[in-house]
Amino acid sequence: MLPDQSGTNATTKSPESTAGRWAQIGQRVRAYQHKNNSGHVPVMLDEVLAYLNPKDGGVYVDGTFGTGGYARGILEAADCKVYAIDRDPAAIAKAKQMADEFNGRLIPLSGCFGDVATLLRAANSGPVDGLVLDLGVSSPQLDEAGRGFSFREDGPLDMRMGSSGQTAADIVNNASEQELADIIFEYGEDRAARRLARRIVAARADAPITTTRQLTKIVHDVLPMHGGHKTDTATRTFQALRIAVNDELGELDRALAAAPALLRAGGRLVVVSFHSLEDARVKRFFRRHSGQQAAPSRHAPQQHQAQAAEPLFTLPVAKTVAASDAETAANPRARSAKLRVAERTHAPYEGGVHA
Numbered sequence: 386m387l388p389d390q391s392g393t394n395a396t397t398k399s400p401e402s403t404a405g406r407w408a409q410i411g412q413r414v415r416a417y418q419h420k421n422n423s424g425h426v427p428v429m430l431d432e433v434l435a436y437l438n439p440k441d442g443g444v445y446v447d448g449t450f451g452t453g454g455y456a457r458g459i460l461e462a463a464d465c466k467v468y469a470i471d472r473d474p475a476a477i478a479k480a481k482q483m484a485d486e487f488n489g490r491l492i493p494l495s496g497c498f499g500d501v502a503t504l505l506r507a508a509n510s511g512p513v514d515g516l517v518l519d520l521g522v523s524s525p526q527l528d529e530a531g532r533g534f535s536f537r538e539d540g541p542l543d544m545r546m547g548s549s550g551q552t553a554a555d556i557v558n559n560a561s562e563q564e565l566a567d568i569i570f571e572y573g574e575d576r577a578a579r580r581l582a583r584r585i586v587a588a589r590a591d592a593p594i595t596t597t598r599q600l601t602k603i604v605h606d607v608l609p610m611h612g613g614h615k616t617d618t619a620t621r622t623f624q625a626l627r628i629a630v631n632d633e634l635g636e637l638d639r640a641l642a643a644a645p646a647l648l649r650a651g652g653r654l655v656v657v658s659f660h661s662l663e664d665a666r667v668k669r670f671f672r673r674h675s676g677q678q679a680a681p682s683r684h685a686p687q688q689h690q691a692q693a694a695e696p697l698f699t700l701p702v703a704k705t706v707a708a709s710d711a712e713t714a715a716n717p718r719a720r721s722a723k724l725r726v727a728e729r730t731h732a733p734y735e736g737g738v739h740a
């Protein structure tokens with residue numbers, strides 16, 4: 386059962402019939418994705434549709450197009466427009482193919498969602514009714530050994546979602562021991578960060594570390610796998626490097642900060658995150674800009690004090706929404722998913738909010 390819908394952009398349908406409708410669209414999209422071998426099952430799609438509540442004539446932004454599951458769901462739900470952003474050229478190629486199906490209603494935008502304001506301005510979008518972010522990597526990115534995201538497959542130590550910038554190998558081979566320890570500790574939350582960094586630096590003195598297998602072996606030397614481990618001990622180091630390579634938290638902060646200016650009153654920001662570092666940022670931003678946090682110090686910049694007086698967002702759901710038991714049973718990736726939603730108020734935007 387989908388959560389109650391009480392937002393200003395809710396349709397006139399009763400929550401139950403509306404929930405049934407989202408589930409039907411979600412089911413159709415998942416079946417389409419499966420039939421067309423997209424390789425990715427969109428996580429919490431029914432809930433994303435319920436909270437975005439697409440309406441005819443609306444304008445939505447899918448900041449993480451991926452294989453297009455969310456975008457397809459939104460376009461099927463209403464006669465609306467979707468701007469589809471992705472930094473991965475392979476995802477944008479897919480969006481361009483899909484655009485033919487939707488007669489100009491799907492507009493692919495190649496780039497980073499951290500630059501969403503610039504991308505939308507260049508596309509003359511005007512204010513939008515919804516922005517959704519489904520954070521992290523898509524299954525095709527994870528499954529393609531050549532992208533270097535997975536410790537399960539051997540491949541080049543790359544991990545870039547886009548096609549430019551430093552690779553994981555650049556970081557592993559060039560960062561100082563202290564920088565490596567900080568990355569693994571902060572982004573991987575691995576308590577063995579110092580030992581791992583030391584071992585990486587020792588290993589690269591013999592030969593550059595260029596493959597996922599080499600890095601996995603180094604981590605396993607420090608943190609051997611044994612029967613008691615439910616997850617691979619290399620998971621955290623790989624997550625840390627991926628976050629660093631793609632500046633994932635900086636991207637998220639920039640997109641959150643851009644949202645108040647982009648959304649029209651009643652428009653919604655929906656974020657699906659997969660680890661606590663992401664969710665903590667979304668939570669903090671939502672609380673800060675929905676008046677649920679203590680007023681900022683009188684020494685804070687004036688614009689912050691004005692925003693605290695008149696919140697930019699309300700929170701239709703106070704906490705996170707998790708995937709249903711049925712979804713987590715069918716798709717293990719959904720287990721760690723947390724959805725948060727905020728709705729833009731009429732409060733004037735003074736500019737310069739911080740994530």
Ligand SMILES: C[S@@+](CC[C@H](N)C(=O)[O-])C[C@H]1O[C@@H](n2cnc3c(N)ncnc32)[C@H](O)[C@@H]1O
Binds near residue numbers: 470473519636
């Ligand atoms: C989890 S997948 C999204 C899946 C999508 N919801 C679907 O139904 O297919 C995340 C996608 O977001 C993209 N991505 C991640 N961070 C990005 C960023 N900062 N800017 C643009 N795209 C990003 C990735 O390249 C990937 O294609």
